[in-house]
Amino acid sequence: MRSVTLLQSMAVDFAGQRVPSVISENMLPRGTRCVEMHSSATDLSNYYRLHPTEQQLVEHAVDRRKADFGDSRWCAHQAMRAFVDDQPIMRGERGMPVFPDGVTGSLTHTDGFRAALVGRSSRWRSLGIDAEPAGFLPEGVFNTVARPEEQRRLRRLARAHNLDYLDKVLFSAKESTYKAWFPLTRRFLDFDQADIDIRPDGTFTSYLLLRPVPVPFIEGRWAIRHGFVVTVAGVRRH
Template identity: 45%
Template sequence: MIEYVVPAAVRSRAAYGDELDHAPLFPEEAEAVARAVAKRRAEYAAGRACARAALSALGTEPVPILRDAERGAPVWPDGVVGSITHCDGYRAAAVAYATDILTLGIDAEPHGPLPQGVFDVITATPAETDALADLTGRAPEIHWDRLLFSAKETVYKAWYPFHRRMLGFEEAELLFTRDPDVPDRGSYTARLLIPGPLLAEGTGPDHFSGRWIARNGFVVTAIVVPNEERGEGAGDEEQAA
């Protein structure tokens, strides 16, 4: 599913169920989760396996993918940007060369209603609440609250490498559209509600744009920001599925 929401410049790999939960780790990766519970170790192993498969498709040698000391975000090889996600039954990674893509963030969630109380944690803005009510009335088969939660995660993942701090759910406002020809897919925009540049000063767009898909029991979302300085664009075509 991830292949439907990222452009051609991005390489991705996904795994369903426990397909890669016992994939081998580099020693330093294994040490990083040595004290973690079995579920967390499985998610970590599958995520790293997906990431290495995506890196291989990009033409990069397999390397340990450790976590930064601040927030635990993946540390990618020089010249590469990427993102990893996992939820029950689905793990995925996406990577690209920094010459093509400035930053990206992906997220996956089970396609079902958010657990009770979680929507309050998201702190939806009035515009988001009104828009989701309208979308729910027109397309109740999509769990728009879950989609909002997932998409806000992608905003943070795309924003974090430039600012190195948490971004609250209430600090970004997201609005969704649905593809009239493919009703389980669509796009979204994210506007930050805090002062300062979206990425680095003079770098990137003034808002994030993302894509979403709700299929096979999962919601998958992605923000991918092209590196416009490359001069050729990163390609808008999605990967072949």
């Protein structure tokens, strides 16, 4: 794949051609870079372009897993080069990507979409990104992931602003919150351990309910664009 000039937000298809971004630049935490790849292909080209130590992390996986892994890490390497020399991105506990010194970041992949969000670790303690196909959660899942107060707020929000798929927005916000939480604590965060306030202006706040916590809440942004629900979150250094 040919190289492309990196902007704060960049989206390409598998051939390297520019396409409209799902995650707009006004969603991004200040000073971060986001790279997206839009493709439904199960192609291992990007996997085989990885450093051998990265390939080994999923060498026994099925081809679809290798393709998702290679494509999302391609995005991460493209974003990371804005800050540091390119180096392998390893894997830590619970699959957390371990970035080289000087940067922190997060990866996501779903059908037709892969992306990575990267920033300087001197500014950001952790980052989280998640993407899901736009649509409603399967029956019964909403009651599993949403606290009663979250359910009530989302129903009011949907009625007041005629918004669809807020259940999926909440699910995605919990995923990006977890990705921003885990590097700080190395502790699991269950769905009911964060109370997330989704707001109609495209922002959300995740209030952490377990103790002790490194921060009382995590802030983020959400959007529904081009057939995807996307959320980003970050914890700044003070």
